[in-house]
Amino acid sequence: MVGFPTALNTKEDYEYVRANFPAEQWQPVYQALLDTMYEWFNMGTTDTGASDDTHKVVVDNQTNTKYQYEKKIDPNCKLIRLGYTETEVKKILGVSV
Structure with a gap:
């Protein structure tokens, strides 16, 4: 080589x-x-949601739906x-x- x-x-x-x-x-x-x-994984819809180093909330602007994401080992x-x-x-x- x-x-x-x-x-x-x-x-x-x-x-x-x-x-x-x-x-x-x-x-x-x-x-x-x-x-x-580590990757972000969609954990489903949420009303409130958590936001910290391993959690985030993403809002779909078209439907105004909030999705909870969790950072986990892929x-x-x-x-x-x-x-x-x-x-x-x-x-x-x-x-x-």
């Missing part, structure tokens, strides 16, 4: 770049795994599909767990 790969598709690919390239090259791709781990995220855990990636990056 010549140069940093453009696509990392397996856990072995991630481990390879971590072992063979400088941290400034592999750290952003590991950080991207964490950054794309079960289809790449981090999980590769077989990593959030704790494992944070330890690799040196982020406090």
Whole structure:
């Protein structure tokens, strides 16, 4: 392999770049795994709703309906599909767990 790969598709690919390239090259791709781990999911309509770091209310302007969204782990995220855990990636990056 010549140069940093453009696509990392397996856990072995991630481990390879971590072992063979400088941290400034592999750290952003590991950080991207964490950054794309959580997504907003529609939990249904609401009258009042909650708004905080993991909850938000979105109003449909056409129907004036309020929808409650919750920020949760996306079960289809790449981090999980590769077989990593959030704790494992944070330890690799040196982020406090």
